[in-house]
Amino acid sequence: METEEIELADRFEEAVENTTQHIIITDPDGVIVYANAAVEKTTGYPPEEVMGNTPALWGRQMPREVFDNLWHTIKVEKKSFQGELINKRKDGQLYHVFANISPVVDRNGNVKFFIGMETDISKQKEFEKLLLKEKNSLEKMNKFMVDRELRMAELKKENDRLREITEKID
Numbered sequence: 001m002e003t004e005e006i007e008l009a010d011r012f013e014e015a016v017e018n019t020t021q022h023i024i025i026t027d028p029d030g031v032i033v034y035a036n037a038a039v040e041k042t043t044g045y046p047p048e049e050v051m052g053n054t055p056a057l058w059g060r061q062m063p064r065e066v067f068d069n070l071w072h073t074i075k076v077e078k079k080s081f082q083g084e085l086i087n088k089r090k091d092g093q094l095y096h097v098f099a100n101i102s103p104v105v106d107r108n109g110n111v112k113f114f115i116g117m118e119t120d121i122s123k124q125k126e127f128e129k130l131l132l133k134e135k136n137s138l139e140k141m142n143k144f145m146v147d148r149e150l151r152m153a154e155l156k157k158e159n160d161r162l163r164e165i166t167e168k169i170d
Contacts, residue, residue, distance in 0.1 A: 021118070023036045028112070030055065042120050044090030058089065060088075061086040074102070081102075082098070083098070098118070098119045099116060101114055101115070
């Protein structure tokens, strides 16, 4: 390798190791051959513990169809998979990720390896849940207020009707 190529490879390795994005590389069978430091922050498993395992170590929290679709997309269609997944940390805590898994193919179209990147979106999902709860509360309150206003209008009409009757009697 030329010096410039080596420097570029070193920069790339340094960038991958220092990113907050969880990055793994697996062989064509899904066995992890590389994991950056962010994997431990996301999964709770240190890189040396995930090496030689598959992502099922922290995965398999979704219905089987999700993973069948994922594997069909990356292995058969040889296309990237992007989507939200639910995983389980080493301590047993469930968490949400946005995953991007791509096959890397050779000139003949054979899968050489897969690269997977995950971003923990658990905080965003919690926030979405809170927003939905607030939305539901506001909708209930709005319905109550509308119902109250309708009832007040009915009572006003009834009051006006009774006043007219009373005035006729007097």
